Amino acid sequence: MSVSGKTVVIAGATSAAGLAVAQSLIAGGARVIATGRSAERLAPLADAGTQTEIADATSLEAMTALAARLGPVDGVLPLVGGWRGGGGLAGQSDDDLAALLPAFAAVRATSRAFDAVLRASDAGRFAIVSSTAVARPLAGGANYASVKAASETWARAVAQGFTKAARDAGEPLRAASVVFRAKGALEPDLLARSVVRLWDSAANGLNDQIIDLAG
Template sequence: RRLHEGHPSMIILVTGAGGPAGRAVVRRFTGQGHTVIGVDRSGAEGCLPVDLLDADAVGRLAADVRAEHGRVDGIVHLVGGWRGSKTFAETSLDDWAVLHDLLIRTLQHVTLAFEPLLKASERGRFAIVSAKAAERPTQGNAAYGTAKAASEAWTLAFADALEGTSSTANILVVKALVHEDMRAASPERTFPGFTDVDDLAAAVGDLWSTDANGTRIDLTATQGETA
């Protein structure tokens, strides 16, 4: 099986592995012969049922990975979700609380626990998926856009911590994601500017072809929209 050029089999951690994007990333890396550790709170098939909101549980996961592999070569953090409203005045701070946990707190726990293991890699890569809403939030996306912007800031701080090592952290930016089930459910829609989950997985794989660190990689530019 074909591996990343010049690289032996890698240890890849995929969080949120039970969702459509997670499954696409898992397929890509397992298809290349890499060892993939899928994590999803739902306990989806093939995934470890770890609650990433539990810092102790994440710490135990990191300890288990260290004991078995000694390092991690890639972390693809795909825990997400969306909450919004029609107008700014209708924004629910309960939605903010949910998004804070999903988009920020899980990211914090994973990066803090796995930083030493990523630094132990000869060429480690970390990535989150962010959204155009972080740059230009609409009134109904106040909570979501703010949470995405905060997750970007945390990732950029993580990138700074990795500066001077052989590992990097970057942000993949999409308008939204689309997968085959969405197309099947709405065959009349064209989903302009959306990024297919398989294209997202390919973009994750491309991170090993660059030494860029702390960058925002805009995938919407390849989907007919400018950055």
């Protein structure tokens, strides 16, 4: 298998990581749909050859409408992110938590909206970007690590759902949900290479895996 010929959605794609992933997928022969809330911020992705869609990745309604418009999809990667931290445990403010929660909302919305189409694909892939902070949370990053832990839990539940659906249907597992863990600042090119490789492995060896992004 390879990513060539696959259709991949990058939801919340207007970061440097989103552009790097889109470029690598296109170079591998994939069709890429990139979403964001600003046409101006989506312009570099359009210039790179992606199909751009103005849509809120944190909205189940918007993602469900997008899924209905696109038809068959082979991969979904929510990339809504951000960092708030510092100040020890006492510095973990409600405002900072509120600013981080959209990342979790995007994981929930995209996975729910595209669940059926990913299961219908011959090689459906759902992937999120998390952090090694989940394994070693610090007081000054408790909000951040908590949101990432919640996102990982959700992605693992998606993996179980893929397994159960295949088993109930008496079919081989074709869809996989994985977690990428970055240490420190996310390296866009490293993430891009790792995303492209998701279609190099069969789903039964990939589903519910945590993949460390290490240089």
